[in-house]
Amino acid sequence: MGKTLFHKVWEDHAVRKLPNGQTQLFIGTHLIHEVTSPQAFGMLRDLGLTVKYPSRTFATVDHIVPTNELVEPYSDPLAQAMIEALRKNTKEFGITFFDTNTGKQGVVHIVGPEQGITQPGTTIACGDSHTATHGAFGAIAFGIGTSQVRDVLATQTMALSPLKVRRINVDGKLAPGVYAKDVILHIIRLLGVNGGIGFAYEYGGEVFDNFSMEERMTVCNMSIEGGARCGYVNPDEKTFEYLKGRPYTPNGAKWEDAVKKWKSYASDKDAEYDDVVNIKAEDIKPTVTWGINPGQAVFIDENLPLLDELDGTDRANAAEAFEHMSLTPGAPIRGTKIDVAFIGSCTNGRLSDLEEAAKYIKGKHVAPGVTAICVPGSQVVAKIAEEKGLDEVFREAGFEWRGAGCSMCLAMNPDKLKGNQLSASSSNRNFKGRQGSPTGRTILMSPVMVAAAAVTGEVCDAREVFGFAETVSA
Amino acid sequence: MAALEKITKVTGRAVPVPGDDVDTDRIIPARFMKCVTFDGLGEFAFYDVRYDGEGNKKQHPLNEKRFEGATIMLVGSNFGCGSSREHAPQSLHKFGVRAIIGLSYAEIFFGNSTTLGMPCVSVDKNTLHTLTQFVEAHPEKALTIDLEKMTVTAGENSYPITLAESAHDGLLAGEWDPLALLLNKPEDIEAVADRLHYV
Numbered sequence: 198m199g200k201t202l203f204h205k206v207w208e209d210h211a212v213r214k215l216p217n218g219q220t221q222l223f224i225g226t227h228l229i230h231e232v233t234s235p236q237a238f239g240m241l242r243d244l245g246l247t248v249k250y251p252s253r254t255f256a257t258v259d260h261i262v263p264t265n266e267l268v269e270p271y272s273d274p275l276a277q278a279m280i281e282a283l284r285k286n287t288k289e290f291g292i293t294f295f296d297t298n299t300g301k302q303g304v305v306h307i308v309g310p311e312q313g314i315t316q317p318g319t320t321i322a323c324g325d326s327h328t329a330t331h332g333a334f335g336a337i338a339f340g341i342g343t344s345q346v347r348d349v350l351a352t353q354t355m356a357l358s359p360l361k362v363r364r365i366n367v368d369g370k371l372a373p374g375v376y377a378k379d380v381i382l383h384i385i386r387l388l389g390v391n392g393g394i395g396f397a398y399e400y401g402g403e404v405f406d407n408f409s410m411e412e413r414m415t416v417c418n419m420s421i422e423g424g425a426r427c428g429y430v431n432p433d434e435k436t437f438e439y440l441k442g443r444p445y446t447p448n449g450a451k452w453e454d455a456v457k458k459w460k461s462y463a464s465d466k467d468a469e470y471d472d473v474v475n476i477k478a479e480d481i482k483p484t485v486t487w488g489i490n491p492g493q494a495v496f497i498d499e500n501l502p503l504l505d506e507l508d509g510t511d512r513a514n515a516a517e518a519f520e521h522m523s524l525t526p527g528a529p530i531r532g533t534k535i536d537v538a539f540i541g542s543c544t545n546g547r548l549s550d551l552e553e554a555a556k557y558i559k560g561k562h563v564a565p566g567v568t569a570i571c572v573p574g575s576q577v578v579a580k581i582a583e584e585k586g587l588d589e590v591f592r593e594a595g596f597e598w599r600g601a602g603c604s605m606c607l608a609m610n611p612d613k614l615k616g617n618q619l620s621a622s623s624s625n626r627n628f629k630g631r632q633g634s635p636t637g638r639t640i641l642m643s644p645v646m647v648a649a650a651a652v653t654g655e656v657c658d659a660r661e662v663f664g665f666a667e668t669v670s671a
Numbered sequence: 672m673a674a675l676e677k678i679t680k681v682t683g684r685a686v687p688v689p690g691d692d693v694d695t696d697r698i699i700p701a702r703f704m705k706c707v708t709f710d711g712l713g714e715f716a717f718y719d720v721r722y723d724g725e726g727n728k729k730q731h732p733l734n735e736k737r738f739e740g741a742t743i744m745l746v747g748s749n750f751g752c753g754s755s756r757e758h759a760p761q762s763l764h765k766f767g768v769r770a771i772i773g774l775s776y777a778e779i780f781f782g783n784s785t786t787l788g789m790p791c792v793s794v795d796k797n798t799l800h801t802l803t804q805f806v807e808a809h810p811e812k813a814l815t816i817d818l819e820k821m822t823v824t825a826g827e828n829s830y831p832i833t834l835a836e837s838a839h840d841g842l843l844a845g846e847w848d849p850l851a852l853l854l855n856k857p858e859d860i861e862a863v864a865d866r867l868h869y870v
Contacts, residue, residue: 209866209867210863210867211863212856212859212860212862212863213856213859215837215849215852216840216844216846216852217836217837217838217840217841217844217846217849218836218837218840219837219849221852221853221859221860223860223863223864223867223870225867225869225870232704232756233755233756233757235706235707235708236707236708236709236757239707239708244850246854249857249860250864250870253870260701261705273705275705275706276705278707279705279707282707316869318868318869319869324755324757325754325755326753326754326755326779328755340755340779341755341779341782342755342756342757342760342779342782342783342786343709343757343758343761343783344757344783344786344787344848344850345782345783345786347850348849348850348853351850351853351854352850352853352854352857352860353860353864354853354860355849355853356837356849356852356853358835358837390692390749390752391692391748391749391752391775391777394749394775394777394778395778421753421755421779422753424749424752424777424778426778426779447869454868455868455869458868490692490694490752510691510747510748513690513691514690514691514692517690607696607701607754608701608702609701609702609704609705626694626696626753626754628694628696628697628753629696629697629719630696630697630700630701630719631696631701633701633702635700635719635724636724
């Protein structure tokens, strides 16, 4: 019986079995940022330890960077202290740091792939749950806590229990206006926010074969929202094409060797899975959340659930969600007024996201009373977008064009919702308080759907607003 | 490294924290993560659940006098989902929590908690209901989680608990923080690094 990519990578990186039954797993690539690393470096110093493989650790700063205040010192002294701590730690331990003056800074999960650091058949860890993103390249990538950041710094390994593998096939063709974000929101809605506990998700099928690397990243990114520890797509020609010529990718004679090795990690045709889920692409429509976790989602043309339709636990959660969101059970989600539109984050702050939204927003204008911000995921994304004139398209449409960072996804910088503002957001979490205000409200959707909401001032069907409704079956 | 304490039992009064899918943003809102140490995080545990916008206490079990000083939390399913922030279990630990009894946990939260020596044990729905009723009726009485017998005792009655074997073994052996184990065979780590194509 064949093996999955997960099992092949796991076996190649296993150091030994620990007495408690866990595996000591070698972490080939460690990505760090300013929020979850300072305490880890503090623990290293307290224990008199050093960084074992500094050349395999890469740092950038993303969560706390103000996106509209590019000169230091930042007005928030706590943010300034955090960026300085990372500078000190990376310098002292000899770690590569993509600082704000390098032109390479950005959200860690966007920087890794675009620098070619993220590669197939590797293990990756980072103190951020969206590390799952890197699985788009056929890497096994884990979000970890700070004590594990310490473990990886000190030993380049961590203790892990093995996972089961669930293959999720999405076959067929997505209708126009249906994006990678809709695919993952649909998967989470279907399998539940805790459905992935104990699993790695392997995504495949025609839809994933046809997806760009950026689209694969969007889906893998939100694996954690479905409870899975990691998610991945088997590497293919598209993966290799994306990586070729990037700063940290093997080149020259080493390139062919690397590709050969990378190919060998893909799951075998007869690989055995612990679970298989089949989804038809034609069944997926533009999807938006209505509640306080990413599984509380509906198609844009659906009505919100009625409490009576739900069983005990789901009903209690839904009641809490309706109260927080000020939404009515059974009502349509369409027409819900928004205050803020946010395009950005590690889920949807890549070049293709900005290009796709710009394509439709061009010549249109943000509705009165709506604050709209577009935040490129990295300085590289910002630069290319600006060369293509996307910044002008967004500005002319009434969006603010910002510097690179996590921004209003989790609002550790000044980009925050105020009071009970409602945000149409391309990010990954609609948790209470997530966007910076305890009473703020978040509706997750694709960047094009955010653009449509920005233009109309309400949650709406982008396919109608932007005139491709005629291509959509009734 | 100094040897760790073996964790075989946790005894303490308990407080119910209702709800499923309680995410780590709720346990510690992101704005309190602007820090370079974990010190002082205890006061921000469940901040937006416990306080309103003006800093006034809201109605919540964690604010009730009768549950003050409780060291065990009773929670629902998928507790600690969302962000991997270790600030979440750190803030609970510094708030005084020493163990959690619930239906299920998100994996990163579970691992982070174990590394702090704070067991997250699971019970079935009926047991959770029974324990919650017991604690509501007798907030002054302690529960005992016994990791050797794998039971939780409330008053005269004991109920079975479950805990992932790796966490269970680590806590009982005083090896719940794996760093010492990870450090003790560097030659094995180097052997893997040498055979990997990219290191």
